[in-house]
Amino acid sequence: MDVLALHWHLPTEDLCPDRWAQAVAEALPGASRRLAQVLWQRQVCSLDKLAGWLNPGVYQPTPASTLGPDMAIAVARLQQAIACQEKVAIWGDFDADGVTATAVLWDGLGQVIPKGDRLTYFIPNRLSESHGLSRRGLEQLADWGASLLVTCDTGSTSGAEIAYAQSLGMAVIVTDHHTLPEGDIGAVALINPRRLPPEHPLASLSGVAVAYKLLEGLYEALDAPPLLPLDHVLDLVAIGLIADLVELRGDCRYLAQRGLARLQTQTQPQPPYPRPGLAELLALCKRTGDRPTDISFGLGPRINAVSRIHGDASFCVELLTSQNRDCAKTLAYEAELANTRRKALQRDLYEQVMARLTQIDLATTRCLVLADEQWPTGILGLVAGQVAQALGRPTILLRIDPPSEDGSPRLARGSARSVKGLDLYQLFQAQAELLSGFGGHPLAAGLTLPVEHIEVLAAALNRMVREQLGGDGVPQATLEIDLVVTVAELGQSLFRELKGLEPCGMGNPVPKLLVRGAWFQNAFHKRLRDRQNQAVGFIKTEFELWDDGALAGFPGEWWGHYRDELPAGRCDAVVELDFNSYSGYHVKLVDVRPVRSGTTGLVPLPTAPILDWRQAVPAEPEAVLRVEQAPVQWSEWQAWQRQAAQTGLPLALTFSAEHDDLSPVEIWQELVGIAKYLARTGLVVARSHLIDRLRLSATSLSLGLQALETAGFEVTDLDGETITLQADPDPVAPQAKAVQRFLDVLQEEQFRRRYFAQVPVTALSW
Known part of the structure; x- marks a missing residue:
């Protein structure tokens, strides 16, 4: 099935004014003109706000009171609860934003209300419950004795449930950032940034940031400051903000910048406010916490995976806040395993959905609605997002509940993801009579409905999408390219130039770099494994990127793709430049197009019979x-x-x-035997002899020799063509990583030999 072709939008030739470049240099000493140019193209803010955008040290944060009179009401009610020694409950949500919001309130309120005795928290089960308040949970908290309930990342449209809470003797403070209710929901206070104008610096706060603002208001009102300052929870705020994909502008950007600085300290031997669970998670995903991608590709997926796989996300709050290192280590390991299982399930479900879509006429289908009794509920949103991006159509994936014993109507529950220009919430609101419940954002939502309404809903949504989009109903996805670069320019210098854009996210994406006339070498894919060495069914292709000016290939990776999907010849590649302490500087492939004659001024390869x-x-x-x-x-x-x-x-x-006779492991064993023989006899051997005998390439031979050196062999290059080997009298085991790299490359070479041995001649006539 063809996925949606991206339209590449090349950077403008409009050079940034000198005054703009000067303002960038003043805000970030040493900033390059290239960074200023990217900022000018993006127009992230006005000239007078540029310094605060780049440097959190000069940004003026917006007071909590700006969120309106409900903030003062909520603070006063919390002070009353503290003074009267009431029992207070926190109601959170199971995604990363909701979990971190719960952890922020648990840690922040826990300084003035004793944890466990008079403070508790509740998070719904993702697999058996939905977002928002529920009667079962409210009854559980009422039995515990709660007289005040504080929600975070949920509750704005839960009027009926809030009324039920009041009947149980609980007052409710709502902190949320989702869709506003049409009328009064009966809460003591409703703190929601959607009440502010869209351009307001607090308008894009996520759930965890709203919870942080509530703490800010409370701490300012206390007679004596708590033991720990407010900023001790900023690392949690950054995780929730970045994982929730809100637009990082105004106070959102400021809080994310400060939170990343705090998060980075968790990898230090003695952080100022230790969170051993975060330190363990960062170690497991091989990250240091100083990059927003450490959250979006590291911490966030692992926190989210717990509820996607197990349903219950409550232990994530303990993972993020516990000071018990042994407990934190155990919980972090469980989150890591859940994430690897999530990857396997996600890939399998994506393939199932795409296979189902081959039976649908996409020429007439504007909104995709699919349901199945076997699909895992926890990852429906992730896969719906993948499909929506691939096909440019809003996508709704549903799991059909099993038949109930009492014969009540069967329900389907699931997740929806939209495309730019289509507000899911408005679509669902217009069809509310078909739904049992729904909620979320314009681009992401959850819903529940009777099974017999699925076909009717699909028809109605198809009609509405066609009417709203007009034409063929499929918007053209655009890939905004920031810079055109060469392979030689990739690396530390360019990375540091562009780091001033961070934290990147919604409205300020990671810079997209176009490399023209490039090609790929030494590509190989591998199936990822978890920490128990079990395959998780997720593919990553690694490669070297070359162009005509490159003195060496630049390492890169392409997640979720096989090596055979890379173009065989010249191509234009759009990449993101990345760095982490494990992989070093590398690129992530975003999109690629084969180059044909006349498209870039390149001379095509000559052809011969x-x-x-x-x-x-x-x-x-x-x-x-x-x-x-x-x-x-x-x-x-x-x-x-x-x-x-x-x-x-x-x-x-x-x-x-014919195929290779020896496996990569057998070839490694033979190479070790030859090395021992050469070391014992002192003979000189030609590299070409080793290449021919073991059926290696120059690349795999070099990797094999490097692996031998980790085992104590000394390899001496005599003239570039011949070598000698000496063995350490006290042999050691080779580094497993070096040997595995040799085996991986050798396996890839054998695959390619088999490919060239069997490929039709017509495929070689490029």
């Missing part, structure tokens, strides 16, 4: 260039094509179509 002699060589062969060894990368094949064009001779494939 190709003769297939892989099965048998003619008795009286004509004059040809013989390709006697199967290539292991496309650049080798392209070199043969160029040579054939220069000589005017056809290419003859004479290499064997």
